[in-house]
Amino acid sequence: MTTSPPAPAIELVGVNKSFGPVHANRDIALKVEAGAIHGIIGENGAGKSTLMSILYGFYQADSGDIFVGGSKVSIPDSQAAISLGIGMVHQHFMLVENFTVLENVMLGAEGGALLNRGRAAARRELVALEKEYALRVDPDAVVGDLPVGQQQRVEILKALYRGAEILILDEPTGVLTPDEADQLFRILGQLKAQGKTVILITHKLREIMAATDAVSVMRQGEMVATRRTAETSVEELAELMVGRRVLLRVEKGPATPGETRLKVQDAQVIDGMGVERLRRVSFQVRAGEIVGIAGVAGNGQSELLEAIAGIRPLASGAIEVCGHERTVADPAELRRMGLAHVPEDRHRMGLVTAFSAKENVILGYHGNPDYSPGLFLDRGAIRKACEQHMADFDVRPPNPDLKTANFSGGNQQKIVLAREIEQDPQVLIVGQPTRGVDVGAIEAIHRRLIELRDAGKAILLVSVELDEIRALSDRILVMFDGRVMGELSGDAGEREIGLLMSGVEQEDAA
Amino acid sequence: MFMDVILLLDSTVRLATPLLLTALAGLYAERSGVFDIGLEGKLLAAAFAAAATAALTGSPWLGALSGMVVAIAFALVHGAACITFRGNQIVSGVAINFLAAGLTVLLGQSWFQQGGRTPPLMGEGRFETITLPLAETVRDVPILGPIYSELLSGHYLLVYVAFLAAPFSWWVLYRTRFGLRLRAVGENPAAVDTAGISVAGLRYLAMVCAGILCGLAGSYLAIAQSAGFVKDMSAGKGFIALAALIFSKWRPVQVMGTCLLFGFLDAAAIRLQGKDLPLIGEAPVQLIQALPYILTVVLLAGFIGKAIPPRAGGTPYVKER
Numbered sequence: 111m112t113t114s115p116p117a118p119a120i121e122l123v124g125v126n127k128s129f130g131p132v133h134a135n136r137d138i139a140l141k142v143e144a145g146a147i148h149g150i151i152g153e154n155g156a157g158k159s160t161l162m163s164i165l166y167g168f169y170q171a172d173s174g175d176i177f178v179g180g181s182k183v184s185i186p187d188s189q190a191a192i193s194l195g196i197g198m199v200h201q202h203f204m205l206v207e208n209f210t211v212l213e214n215v216m217l218g219a220e221g222g223a224l225l226n227r228g229r230a231a232a233r234r235e236l237v238a239l240e241k242e243y244a245l246r247v248d249p250d251a252v253v254g255d256l257p258v259g260q261q262q263r264v265e266i267l268k269a270l271y272r273g274a275e276i277l278i279l280d281e282p283t284g285v286l287t288p289d290e291a292d293q294l295f296r297i298l299g300q301l302k303a304q305g306k307t308v309i310l311i312t313h314k315l316r317e318i319m320a321a322t323d324a325v326s327v328m329r330q331g332e333m334v335a336t337r338r339t340a341e342t343s344v345e346e347l348a349e350l351m352v353g354r355r356v357l358l359r360v361e362k363g364p365a366t367p368g369e370t371r372l373k374v375q376d377a378q379v380i381d382g383m384g385v386e387r388l389r390r391v392s393f394q395v396r397a398g399e400i401v402g403i404a405g406v407a408g409n410g411q412s413e414l415l416e417a418i419a420g421i422r423p424l425a426s427g428a429i430e431v432c433g434h435e436r437t438v439a440d441p442a443e444l445r446r447m448g449l450a451h452v453p454e455d456r457h458r459m460g461l462v463t464a465f466s467a468k469e470n471v472i473l474g475y476h477g478n479p480d481y482s483p484g485l486f487l488d489r490g491a492i493r494k495a496c497e498q499h500m501a502d503f504d505v506r507p508p509n510p511d512l513k514t515a516n517f518s519g520g521n522q523q524k525i526v527l528a529r530e531i532e533q534d535p536q537v538l539i540v541g542q543p544t545r546g547v548d549v550g551a552i553e554a555i556h557r558r559l560i561e562l563r564d565a566g567k568a569i570l571l572v573s574v575e576l577d578e579i580r581a582l583s584d585r586i587l588v589m590f591d592g593r594v595m596g597e598l599s600g601d602a603g604e605r606e607i608g609l610l611m612s613g614v615e616q617e618d619a620a
Numbered sequence: 621m622f623m624d625v626i627l628l629l630d631s632t633v634r635l636a637t638p639l640l641l642t643a644l645a646g647l648y649a650e651r652s653g654v655f656d657i658g659l660e661g662k663l664l665a666a667a668f669a670a671a672a673t674a675a676l677t678g679s680p681w682l683g684a685l686s687g688m689v690v691a692i693a694f695a696l697v698h699g700a701a702c703i704t705f706r707g708n709q710i711v712s713g714v715a716i717n718f719l720a721a722g723l724t725v726l727l728g729q730s731w732f733q734q735g736g737r738t739p740p741l742m743g744e745g746r747f748e749t750i751t752l753p754l755a756e757t758v759r760d761v762p763i764l765g766p767i768y769s770e771l772l773s774g775h776y777l778l779v780y781v782a783f784l785a786a787p788f789s790w791w792v793l794y795r796t797r798f799g800l801r802l803r804a805v806g807e808n809p810a811a812v813d814t815a816g817i818s819v820a821g822l823r824y825l826a827m828v829c830a831g832i833l834c835g836l837a838g839s840y841l842a843i844a845q846s847a848g849f850v851k852d853m854s855a856g857k858g859f860i861a862l863a864a865l866i867f868s869k870w871r872p873v874q875v876m877g878t879c880l881l882f883g884f885l886d887a888a889a890i891r892l893q894g895k896d897l898p899l900i901g902e903a904p905v906q907l908i909q910a911l912p913y914i915l916t917v918v919l920l921a922g923f924i925g926k927a928i929p930p931r932a933g934g935t936p937y938v939k940e941r
Contacts, residue, residue, distance in 0.1 A: 167816075
């Protein structure tokens, strides 16, 4: 075999891009083989999306060369990218929701000043594309009525309709259910089989391993490494992404549970619509243990968390914190009893994102005499506390005056955790502690929770991530349809938990 | 009685015309994602420009042209503020209204010294009504005769233009490439941008369309319906047009229907002035004049469902970051 290898579909040489003082892309070199699925991973803010926006003509590189199919090109705008055969599926879909699928596909490629002729041609083309790639979508459906997975197909069809040979997908699975994600990867396989090149941007290591031929890793604006997927491992990629060894599973010793700190007895919650969301749930959490609540989202976990935190009233039943029975649903009273709550949705309940970090670290504790000794807030004390929290939890950047909206997801979560943990609660209830958080921060957060357990606190962990539940919990309760289906030990197998999650009774499964 | 109805409808058509042109102007602007509170100001400025030019040149055609040019200029100022400089669209619109209200009177006074009016137009300077062919011949045919010769014939050219502009706008919006892009840019400008089309370009084009239509509406007010400009002659028509636009949910053919309804209420108010009605007594003219607004509020509140504006309306387009 002496034939020279075909030109790479895309080659980048020395690409730089800065936004003001932020060097988002630094001397990027990248080669994407034609007809392959190439993954690009990196933590949030590593510069993946910027790089792809340069390829799609959304931004201009400050310097550097771009080669497409072996020849040097310049991509001043999206139109140029499209004519070079580059198509992009954005993380947030670029669809007009009250247009039909057909209109969305045509937009920008109408084929003439009047729509009639172009419409007929587009319809024919769409049917052909659907057949070729098994991308079934009704051309006359209104996009806003379609489920997310189908909307994504419309985006892919849009790119293909414009003759894309190279398809860039930016975090395509973030909004998909696992089932829809599987379908997407089947479609990508189909595209590859037809000779298309696919660039897949994601921060999910699993997807990279499952779907790609090669993978490039970005960190802090630089291209750190490129590997053949078959020759690398999740551990190596994680390390490359974060820049140090990452423990995907934090070490923990056996628990030494003490007295009962949180007791939930026959708790029942009925929502505003009169639906019973929590059906007489009972359990206890003891000092020095982590109890994990597993389950598919929407099976009563949120209601349970909110009931314990005092946000939702109980229809019947009782909740005891550190031996005090909770009388009314009052989060402030519960805090005084020694309970802290890290809510599931940090944007909606955990933070006021328009406030600065230092204002957020006193939310709920603003009446604390340390922070407000008299009529006014002690701003010096608040700043000092915030700086201390930020140092303890390695929040970056450690700037108490920065609006919390401008921190990354992981750092926002650390701010919430710091606020709750630094109050030295006896009971900590945590919902989805690592949702939308980078690998590096996940490790830090997990480590914190285990330290807290070892310090003799009682922790209730609610998470839809099975890996997280299994990594942290000493005991696992599985919820289904508002009920606790059963209790398992912390080292229970995935299958065992999965069965309970799908509502199969413990006795049947045994 | 029959002739009364015909005359009422005839004046409905005349009164609906400026509303219709102005509402269609708003339709182009708002469908592109730029809210246009400044319709009133553009209408007023165009009326002044048209009257002043017609008074000076004696040509209604040049008057209408200058009305359009001035309205386009105002629309482009609004465009620059909202599209290029990403300002607040409501604030810019309000500013345009104030600017027009003050500027017209100031310039009018300093140019013509007639208390902010323009000199009354005589004969040539004003548009003439168009008599459709055979209008006189068929006048005596029962029923159809008066409908043709009174209701359809004998209007100013701009009336016909306005009532053709509505179906034409429908055709533009739903049957042309420009219309597809215009509707898209008002809903999701990012989709337009990623399709390789200039968002700013489209929106400026929409501003120009709005300017042309406002210019025609102003010209109609000053050099067709009246013979010259008087202070504040737009008298809130720009706002009624905006109400009509919302009322018809930003759809061109419905805009025509709504403007006819509002024109009808206006015509009825004029006709009923001082007349005794059975049961009520003297006609409550103020109430009838307020009816378009009341109707808009009441019907929007429950009867025609929610009027959902173009989704990107009111927000300037910024690429990520």
